[in-house]
Amino acid sequence: MTTLTRRTLIGGVAGAAALGLAGCDRSPGVEVRAGSLTSKHWPGRKVTWRIAQQTEGDADPRPVVVVLHGKGGDASHAFRILNLQDHANAARLTLASVDGGDYYWHARRAGVDTGAMVVEDFLPLVQRETGYAGKVAFLGWSMGGYGSLLLASQLGPGKVFAVVAESAALWTEPGSSAPGAFDDREDFEAHDVFDGSRTGVLAKIPVRLDCGRSDPFVAGNKAFAKVLPSAKLTLDEGGHTADYWKSHGGPQLRWIREQFDRQ
Template sequence: MPLSRRRLLQSLGAAAGLAGLGAAGVALVDAEVLPGRSVLNQALGRCDARPPDAPRAPAPPPVTGSFRSAARRRQVGFAIAYPPGYAPGARLPVCLALHGYAADARTAVDAAGYPEFLVGDGSGSRRGVGRAELAKALPHGGAPFVLAAPDGGDGYWHPHSDDDPLGMLVDEFLPLLAERGLRTDRVAVAGWSMGGYGALVAALTYPGRFRAVVATSPAIFHSYDDAKRVNAGAFDSAAEWGRYDVTARAREFADMPVRIAIGAADPFAKAVRTLRDRLPDPGTVEISTGCHDNDFWRSVAPGQVRAISAALAG
């Protein structure tokens, strides 16, 4: 990936600052004993996730709205992103999209550009994507799908005493999508960061409900104390943490259609490696160059879209 002049100067400046620490100091930064690991990762190219190598087409603006959620005890916003060539009323299968911390439904449907890669219906050729490339966009017999996201708050998508975003997702949002003509008998779930963790919790809570479960950069913690230190509102108690500890429940993912992707320089990578080592199929987890950012999420999006499309077909 070519470096811009600005990026080069930033990298040189960061490197100069790190060099001033000496080798021992840099090692402490890398071990997160001293602050500055994100700067180090940038300077060393650890965040240089490969750009998508797939045909893309402009997707229509998402449809937005809101509904009253009994499970969340509040008004909840939502966004529905249709693939290129489709509009409201199309009878398509659904991939639920779970947003990250301090984000919302609109952020979720924009996070990795999923709809841009759903160009296998022929509309891509009308938008500058060649027909030869269309065959690469979706697998043979794959299904275009909508990406549908509700606002889940900042509670890590599991039920709390006064807020149940997971119950809202399955018991309220899916029926709303069905009322709009969407195929809620064929559903996948995908999430990023906090939403990646939420996708895994959804799979454990509703086994057999989802045809594909995709967790990108899932925000997985080593322990309740670790979670509380990073985000005090993630879990209400140690007991609640224990109920939704996906690592402790790793064996339950056996035979589930789960895919996990994370950047090697992501701060959650170590915890994800621990989960990987306990999974029935460690090959479920893909670790590659990247950080905890949208560049990485978009870099893995084409393969994820193809996998979801294949799972939702038929």
């Protein structure tokens, strides 16, 4: 039996500081550990993270799913509100979430780049913490659904094996985006996941889109599925709510595992 222990990890890359683990929320066979990091991409911020990992069983580390929260959320929401840890063992996956503020997971005029923080600081941390060094998957809702598509389009199929974008915050024109999602038109265009260069990359990665028919982003999700016909689009009952996201967590994680097994 392997038991995960709390520990302090000193050192790291690209501005990572000493990381202390604190907190432990359990689901059968799974422990959720919490810690923090510092990053040059988010100056002056103590960025918290969570990792849900099996407490016994597999000899090899399980594949990692990076979970990106929606606007107004934080690293804890994946577990405290959506209870994704309840499905981690059945799907044979490790889940890793991190704070992203309300910066929509890309570089902003304010001097914050939570997308670069994920790639340059959080992913190496997760590798050290879990021992898993392979391709990762992304799962996110609302702002995090957009962020999952964006980061996967940057990293490509060499580093990402699957993406789930749930109720993704997607707009086809800069003038229709929510206040605060982008700094200006140029920012929108630089990070537009509808752009052909990005959809061309995403076409090489299994992508799943889930959206409720009553969700305000349903039109954007339908439009995105048209420019990325390889994506699996599911439209069902529900809105832009935690209840919708929570009810889809188990099937989504099982789908991610299926994509990993098909590699």
